[in-house]
Amino acid sequence: MKTMNAMSTARVYPQLDHQQIYEEYAEKIHRYFRYRVKNVWDVEDLTTTVFIKVYSKLEQYDRRHPFGAWIFRIAHNTLIDYLRKKRECPVDQEMFSSIKATDEDELPEASLLTQETTEGLWKQVHNLTVDQRNVISLRYLADLRMNEIAQILGKSEASVKILHFRGIRKLQQIMKAEA
Template identity: 75%
Template structure:
């Protein structure tokens, strides 16, 4: 999906299948209301389809879509003045077929992790969420956030180090 040639032969359904779950997860982390998450996800794909002819292939297609998603989220947050969801959202995203005891321990660990993520800088939180919730590569995250790949790697490294230090104290 990284070239214009591949895009010309791809239908909207295929684009949606490939990116919808990642975009939904990215919004779910940042927005409390599940209906707003669904609306935002739909809005992104409406924008993507209407601007598909503007994609020039200079950057990876996934980065282009997530740039649209990121900008849509910023617009939404400005209008709503809503803050990212708390750790309950993260624990609800984890599905497991483990024993109940293991799930409780796992949930507590996830809650601690995401409670600590909230203490990171906004840039570090954005990098971590795009990396682990949207499953994007560093170069795609850099494109989305309008930063250099080196600065994104530094933000990621420092954020992870800070999280490791906080989690080792728990």
């Protein structure tokens, strides 16, 4: 039976083996957790847990949804389970402070200003609704498309776009009020 499942998995998603799946998605999943969980060790554990679940359920992937959306659905559910157990706030301001400017030629002052602006923005994410936080995190931290986010959250793409729009608008209003 196990050989049959492995064979059907190979037919369903033949181009990726475990190493390829890990290489393609590990950094995105780690980043998704890193900005939502305080403890670095827990981030590592959660990332590992996701891949254990993915590998153990690979034969259940049925191609109705994009592979990345399927993996992030597992990651999202793993995060929800973790937060329920820990009762932690899913947005950690300390972790957002580690965001660095990506332009190496940028002056240190400009880099600091960019980092402070980014920190200020992410500190305000906790003012959003849970659904808006989830959409914003999946969009900008996991770098997913709206249709993938909709599948992960079990919502329509239209409702995800509305949540995204309202969340961004609320963040803009908060940042303007602070300026």
